[in-house]
Amino acid sequence: MDTNILENWYFAMWAYKGLAQSNNPSSPYAKKYTYQQLVYDVIEKEYGKKINNIDFSYLPRESKPSRSLVVPTPVNYSSGNIILYEKGDYVRTDGIRTALFLRDTPTGNYTHQLSLNQLGSITDGPVLMNGYYWYKLYVDEKTEGWIERNWLVRTGDTEYGKYIYNDISFHWARKTIMDLFGKGIVSKATLYNPDKPVTFEEYCIFLSKTLSYIEESNQQKRIQIERTIPKNDFANAHSWALKYVKDINERGLLEKEILDPLESLNRKKAALIIEDILVSSDKYMDIDIKTIFSDLGNLTKDEISAVKTAYTNGIVSGKHTKAFCPDEYLTRAEAAVIMANIVNKYVR
Template sequence: MKILKNARKIILIIFVSVLVLNTFVYADYNPSREEIEKMIDEVALKRGIPSVILKSIARVESVYQHFNKDGSPKISGTSIGLMQINNKNGGYDTNKLKYDIMYNIEAGADVLLSKWSMSSYQSVACVGNMDPNVLENWYFALWAYNGWAQSNNPHMLSSYAKKYTYQQLIYDIAKKEYGQTINNIDFSYLPSTGKPSRSLVVPTPVYTNSGNIALYEKGDYVRIDGVRDVYQLRDVPSGKYIYDVAVNTLAVVDEGPVLQNGYYWYKVIVNDDKSGWIERNWLTRTGDTEHGRYVFEDIAYHWARKLIMDLYHEGIVSESANFYPENLITKEEFLILVSKSLDKFDEFNQKNNVAEGEKVIGTEEIIGNEGPTIFKNGELPFTDAQDINPWATEYIQHLANYGLLNNYEHELKPLGTITRKEAACIIDGIFTDNNEYKDLDIHSIFKDLTSLSDNEVKAIKTAYINGAISGKGSGSFSPDDYLTRAEAAAIMIKILGKYSTVQR
């Protein structure tokens, strides 16, 4: 837990800096819809709320407008800002609700979760087992977000001259603007007038849709997080309060998740000596016991987070504020990563004084028997070699000497993006054919390779059987899709895996 203690001050500084920056940047004017949606996605991810639900609420409540044209906060009656937060009971900082958009979104998430709690603990009606990862289970929580008014009973629309209930408005936005279907509950369970009994449990619809809530694992580093100052640990999931924990307290996940009363619960260890159960919604992942604190702020919830941290610890990538895992990687960046990964083989051979015939991997294994083509410093066989950034030249020379760039006879286009089939062709010489899959017809697995050359098909087969590049969707390799930085990280791990397997 020393890492947690040493990281506490750093995390607090980052948290405060981001909050201040956000308040300053967006003061008095509305960000673009894209920026607003990105902010909502970030909050929803942390809070364990289906993002489409939170975005659709913002769309219905304020049409993504936090400020009026004159720069004043958007206020309707006692409701404030983007998420139209009613703060008449003083649960939130009114000034922040008015001028800090991220805080307003966080408050909206907090309000929605409090309404969800009403439903999950049967203060109002509920749906099925109240698994929050099922979009259809949020029906009554959405109703309650709009004040638990009887006018949102679909049987009473005509009495209130309404065309839609609040819940249906949310569903329609989710479908029309985000392509996400949410199926209605069976309205026959609802009373013909008034509000449902709080003891009413409506079955979850037969056909459901996932909320894609990210769950945690044992050993994850987490931080107590939310708009409140204090949260509680309990003796068992949904049990008795045993400890108060301040926001920004660091912890380690010890058990979970356990679904109980509409929440995913985790047992966490705090300050080395205290432990208890807390809802996943108030925990933000910051790292894990294997990799330590994540040095990139944008990978905590990404599928490639551990792979990226493996590359960091191997020295393949350097620490920075963000990794941008879903950004497309340039060809130059990809080649640098491949070169650095191959350097690990040479380091291993030198470190362990491996004899020539026993090397983990050597030049001969990659370039065959024709011998290397050695290019002088700054000299490369591409007509656009001048476009290569100076710091990348030696890495690209390294791969050219290995013969991994022989497919590029003229232009390299180093600053452009790289396709999945190009990536496969570049790494083809690194991975050997596996005799176990000699007779495998790769066309039987991927149906979209018919327009490719024999060499491209061979390279894709080699990459696939070695686990370096997988398919995208059922029966599709998507050879012309561009490679993301996260996908590139996964490929590098496979290259390093060839080295590390022998090392072990």
Template sequence: MKVFKTQTRKIISLVIIITFALNTIVFANSYNPSRQEIESMIEEVSIKRAIPSVLMKAIARVESTYEHFNENGSPKTTGNCIGLMMINNRNGGYDSQRLKYDIMYNIEAGADVLLNKWSMSSYKNVSSVGDMNPDVLENWYFALWAYNGWAQSNNPNTLPSHVKRYTYQQLVYDICKDEYNQNISNIDFAYLPQSGKPSRSLVVPTPSNINSGGIVLYEVGDFVRTDGIRKSYQLRDVPGGKYIFDLEHNQLGTITEGPILKNGYYWYKMYINDYKQGWIERNWLTRTGDIVNGRYIFDDISFHWARKDIMKLYKEGIISEALKFKPDEYITNELFSIFLSRTLDNEKISQSETQQKDEVDTETSIEKTIELPFLDADMISPWALNYVEDMYNSGLFKNNSGYFKPHDKMTRKEAALILSNILIKDSKYESLDISSIFSDIKELDLTEVEAIKMVYINQIMSGKNSGQFHPNDYLTRAETAAIMVKLFDKLEN
């Protein structure tokens, strides 16, 4: 017996074909980014959400091996769990389509899930560790356990010794150590029951050897906005207290107090206006500027240590506005010449003037009429040519090898050599043996050692860590900005 009429069957068949075609198109445009790109996305979300990024990356590794899509482009799923962070959306807390096709949204959901598990631990709905300072990696033990489900199978005491290492939290720890060189000390398993789940009231001491999660904290005077996967946020009367105001996404405000650690979170008092202010967790605030420098005009410096130096250079007209500053990229010889020339001359650059390499089309037509003695002078970018000439005429760039190498990355010792030509010797430091301060410069020649001594005693450059200068490391754009601010301030005084 025919169930459908012929015309109906044709329509159903057409719908199936169209649906299949649409799905094929969607899948065809879906691919897994490289591991490096995935890690960068996870780090971006982790920094905003005040979660140790190494934990988020290790969770992604355990859950999906850093893959969001299958080979055919379809979203990776296991049961009710979806995508890179394997988000269980059985209760419909998230947008399923976005979980499937928007990797950044999936990572945000993963951060939200982990923070919910953290709250379970910090508010004693499951066991907790120490004072629940989120910047201590060891304190996340039970939150990681709960991410995989608060199940007795993650109790290491329940497992035979040869499989003890395969609890979920131990798998995360192993990834942190093996793939990110980050050790995390285990809690004392003697506090756990021999079987089943530990009680909610259990508080295990933080291990004596602890490791930092690298959480970025804010300062009084920072401009912030509410941000995250959630649709609403709450201000409280005191840290961890009662709700007093509901806030929407992207609510702007200024930090007036904090941070205060309470119930596993860093709290800040957010001022919106005279009638609306209160305390909110750091996790749902994104820094957008500060009271001294105003709104940040680069979208990649909000969490960077050099953000204030970068903004000062902008305010002084030494660098120009752009979408990104790229603070952790290495600086080239010609770009260093631009920074230095503008710092020394303190030129005020209008937005219509020639900008930095990554801010303009380098095909801008500028006549190269300057005769520089470098054999590779024709390789210098048009927008950098005047600045290189300025530095050469000032005697700061020597023609030792015959080449300027404009696109080569500059090392820290090369920067010191250039900067030392600007600075004045101070006789009171003449007897100082700089090799006694930096243990890694003994192989350098005398000129290089003296240059490093000069920038050190003038407080223009210092070591990268205790007792080491790292002379052969490349100089980043952020480090260059910090150097230029110090030099600018010295020249001003």
């Protein structure tokens, strides 16, 4: 069973309530809403994740399902959030279990005992067997074998080396963040805080460094919007951020949005700041962005234009299906993706 498929947890949820017939949708004694269905409804409402029911025709009408019962996974299914590793990832054992072993094959015989916080690299996998994802771990020339994913913690990969931030190992944006670090767009620190809202001054730092990187890479002149520059001393900005905030202002990018430097930035304002460095193509002139995102009804004309320009240039995407979520705060990970997309679009 693939534990990363949410539909495969149906019987576990049912068993949580003792496999009662009142929660058997095929039983004449079933409640109107079984416990499993109530959980599904909450997940869909609160997290926007649709979980499909199994085929109820496989269920016995008046008895508990037997251990030998095999019910196929629905054709349409939803995946969970188990992070799978890749060949070349650097990992260590989790340092919690006192006895961990490598095996000759997935679920096979023990071959080597590992030490606490043992370092290694992934050379093969994943292989799904007995409900676990298995990976082949290389420690040294004499020590290599298979181990369950559950006991491994990713620390880096062969492309970017050891991750310098302690909080991105399992994050979806880890490679983007490390790529920006390599380009000097994000700075070294213990934590990156990828899911924390980005502030206005942090966004300006990222954008200023991104534009400077593009200019240097292309050996081109300064990216500048010709307009009257609004005067602002940005007195609230941190000293380490001030020159970058001023740079973005002096480039003419803050005509529409000048904010408190410490204020968290929402997604529509992030689009407004970058709109003027992007190209509005006639190819997309007739596209009604409201047919792509259904939650833009309360935006101003300028805000809608900014979202459309950023979207059609491949710089931003929706937060959920048909939803841009313009008033939600932009996270530091999402800001990193925006910067990476700008670099990829304009570096020749």
